[in-house]
Amino acid sequence: MPSTTTDRGTRAQFATLAAITIVTGVVSSLGAPLVPTVATEQHVSLSTAQWVLTAALLAGAVVTPVVGRLGTGRLRRPVLLGGLGVVLVGTVLSALPLGIGPMVAGRALQGVGMALAPLAFAVARDLWSGPELLSRLSLLSVATVSGAGLGYPVSSLVAEHLGISGAYLFGAVLIGTATVLAVRHLPAAPDGAPQPVDVVGAVLLCTGTLGFLLALSQGERWGWTDAPTVATGGSGLLLVATWVRWSVARSRRGRPTLVDLQLALRPGVRAPNAVTVAISVSLYGLFTLVVVLVQADGSAGFGLDAGLAVTGLALVPYAVASIASNRLALVMARGVGARLLLPLGCLVFGSSLLLLLGWHDTLGQAFLAMTLGGLGGGLTFSAMAMLIVPHVTPEETASAMAFNQLLRYLGFSVGSALTVALLAAYGGDAAAFRATALTMAGICLVAGALATLERTGAAGRAR
Known part of the structure; x- marks a missing residue:
């Protein structure tokens, strides 16, 4: 039986958008409560374990404007589905008993999920209008916040009984369910060419911020004034400064930038x-x-x-x-x-x-x-x-x-x-x-x- 239609969108389509925002919020919250437990289970310092949180946040920072530009026009549906696929791979990778490195890498892939909520909002703008649109956007906004809030106790409860791997496998099940709903109900976007992406700017910002944060998190262990800390942190700040100059120069020439x-x-x-x-x-x-x-x-x-x-x-x-x-x-x-x-x-x-x-x-x-x-x-x-x-x-x-x-x-x-x-x-x-x-x-x-x-x-x- 076809879904009941509300304006141009269906209830099944709204449920799919809500599932995407809630589930990605839940998965993004799989870092904060688990850090001390990860440090104990993986036999690493607290500063190293903190990267299961920091990696996702850093990835979300850089990926969000990139995905926002890629996900315009006719590419919105494939970008959303691809993003869900990346998050699914990340949750599975973090769940595998491969050590702290692959777990952090998986968390970085999960950070892509932070960029998907704005695309869900864009799909809602395509499907509804007027007061109905405002109502849908308001509900999706609440879903974004409540997803993270719900994820804290649920993921922590799962981790307490099934361990860290169990928490990430739980996240993988949620993402897999949202992906199935998206494949079935996510509409094709209107025709239109995607916006160009400043790849060089994204790489400069990501590597620069990564270097600075790495020096910040490992400075106590390396020595705050020792060569590895100074070189890593200094190189990171230099790359961020280069990104600023690069972006301003491109903007003045009318070229697309990561942000203005x-x-x-x-x-x-x-x-x-x-x-x-x-x-x-x-x-x-x-x-x-x-x-x-x-x-x-x-x-x-x-x-x-x-x-x-x-x-x-x-x-x-x-x-x-x-x-x-x-x-x-x-x-x-x-x-x-x-x-x-x-x-x-x-x-x-x-x-x-x-x-x-x-x-x-x-x-x-x-x-x-x-x-x-x-x-x-x-x-x-x-x-x-x-x-x-x-x-x-x-x-x-x-x-x-x-x-x-x-x-x-x-x-x-x-x-x-x-x-x-x-x-x-x-x-x-x-x-x-x-x-x-x-x-x-x-x-x-x-x-x-x-x-x-x-x-x-x-x-x-x-x-």
Whole structure:
């Protein structure tokens, strides 16, 4: 029997798009709660095990704008199906007992899934219009966040009973199911040539960021001033700088770039972009600190010695609070204006880290810190589009938001690697835990102060 039609799209097609966004969210969350357990099972340091999270985030940062350009016009369906296939291969590879290297490589392939949600949104725009489209996009947005939130406790529960391999095999089953639905129900995209891709720019950004993060995560083991750390980190920064120059030069010649960097420092755009980096770094700082806290056995002076299932539950309050905070942000934007959301969100999020710094002796305190973090993160991220879009033309909107998304993923990657590096550099004990939380809170609060200063300066210029 054919599916019931709603506007031009069918319910089966919407269920398929929802499955893609939820499942890729679940699979992307297979890193955060599992890091300490991976370190124990694979007999590696915490900084090395953290790459099961960092690798996926870094891949998502670079792949998202590339897939966004490839997935235009007639290539949207094959790119979506191909992306699901890559994620499936990655989950299977991570599940195999081949060691930490293949597991990290598999996680990098899973990072491609982060680029598929925007394509699902694009398919929805092809299938629905008007109020029906807004409803569908809203539901898909919630599905993206709830997918990650659902993935934390479910994957942790599976891992506690079936091990790390079992968690990734569980992810493979989910991705396989979503792929079958996509093959059956995903419509062909309208005709149109795909946009050209800046391959050189993508390679420069990926290798440069990888070098910097590798030096950051391994600096304690290699020696912060020794040749391998300096050479790897310095080469990475040099490649990133080369990517910036390459992208600006191509943009001035009218050639396609990964993202349009000339929009980044435009008044009204630079503050949201700066806060995006800070809040993203701090966000994965909070995630990592809570995961380490919940699973640590107390021998270093801190830790709750709880299992994987409890770790997953500890991350759920963030997802729930961020969804509620998104609604609150819309109400506040209509009442007091969107620009106040940036400093307020940074203040609330910074407070979550300060709370964790002072009180981390019970699960309730960890849950409360994650709830505050979700409220602050939701306020901040909800404000980005509201603040950026009025300062760019309609033709520049996609590029401006793509750059903001890129900054978000890069911030996640840096926060993931930096937190573990700081814990080790500060000594790995309870004092190090507090110092790391204070550092992350400082990053967030400074960004909020800078956003406030720009807001004040803009108000002064307006008068």
